Amino acid sequence: MTDPTGQPVSARRMRTRELLLGALAEYDAVSRAELSRLTGLSRSAVGAGVAALLAEGLATEDAGPPAAAGRGRRAGLVSLRPATGVVVGIDFGHTHITAAVAGATGEILAERTAELDVDGRPNDALNSAADLVHQALEDAGQQLDRVLGIAAGIPGPLDVRTQVVRAPTILSDWVGLDPADELGRRLGLAVTVGNDADMGARGERAFGAGRGLDDFLYIKASHGIGAGIVLAGRTYRGSTGIAGEIGHTQLPGATSWCRCGSRGCLETVVSITEVRRQLSHVLKTGSGDGPTKLPALAELPSHPAAARVVTDAGRTIGRVLADLVNCLNPEAIVLGGELGTAGAPLVAGVRESIDRYAQPASAQAVSVRSGRLGRQAELFGALATAAGLRPGAGR
Ligand SMILES: [Zn+2]
The missing domain is CATH 3.30.420.40 (ATPase, nucleotide binding domain)
Structure with a gap:
């Protein structure tokens, strides 16, 4: 592998570059000291890595705002340069x-x-x-x-x-x-x-329903169920990166085995596969004349029985989210993934459980909405x- 000047890139340099680009992509202009903290790289590795990015034209570094009188200037802030390719x-x-x-x-x-x-x-x-x-x-x-x-x-x-x-x-x-x-x-x-x-x-934060939000939960509800947690403007991943695995929350009374080896996980009850199975059952029963083609989830409000299935799934997810709302006090929950494309019936179910199970002050503070980008x-x-x-x- 070579860099833009044709020189070989060592694995360590590539990893440093990748960590720095990742941190710069996520955060606004940051100092070298912050980059060291965010990436776990040493100050000297950050220094060499930033120098390489500046030389490649991928990043810029300003002189930083003036500090208090007599203390000179604060450390410069590194940003990604607006891209042209x-x-x-x-x-x-x-x-x-x-x-x-x-x-x-x-x-x-x-x-x-x-x-x-x-x-x-x-x-x-x-x-x-x-x-x-x-x-x-x-x-x-x-x-x-x-x-x-x-x-x-x-x-x-x-x-x-x-x-x-x-x-x-x-x-x-x-x-x-x-x-x-x-x-x-x-x-x-x-x-x-x-x-x-x-x-x-x-x-969703860059282009969709999360614009302008600094404290919100994005729920990807598809074959698995996971949460992207944004707190104070930053993605929160926990100490080792497992934060947000809400699909493996145990539901009282649920007993099906989960792919994780536990029983009764949230995603055994409301994965898109399970919801589609329930929908096809309801629609067949409701029509009374054999298998019915499953409608797109976005069309469910016109199928009252099917919409009830999705609202019920929303209530189940909302019961788990209510505890997160109590813990984290987000300003919004954005429902995404394939199940999220069901729109209003799902939002209604989640809303109902949050109002029922979260503390009133936290429940009132949180808006529940569908993602705008759908499965993309x-x-x-x-x-x-x-x-x-x-x-x-x-x-
Ligand atoms: Zn599980």
């Missing part, structure tokens, strides 16, 4: 991969999708993702050397200290893999990787990350 976003679901090429402000130029058992076949998934990126670049009439950044979301937690998939019960076939390194080697460029719900939160929130979050877009930037 294209960016690439990759969304790994549990059963699909989508890669998109976009302009630096997030407008999609080309998009490719493949259906695949992502959970069970990590190497095939990584190979397929690299192929999709090449195909999307070709569709967009772009070369790899025009790519300013690549980011990907994966449907499981990454250890924030090592970027390796560690949780042995969630995405278990990926354990021990470093997806950023794997994708970076396949594509020949540094790749930033994050949890899919965090990417969804970032997508994670992809847009990856594109925003790759572009280093600030929250609230326009599309």
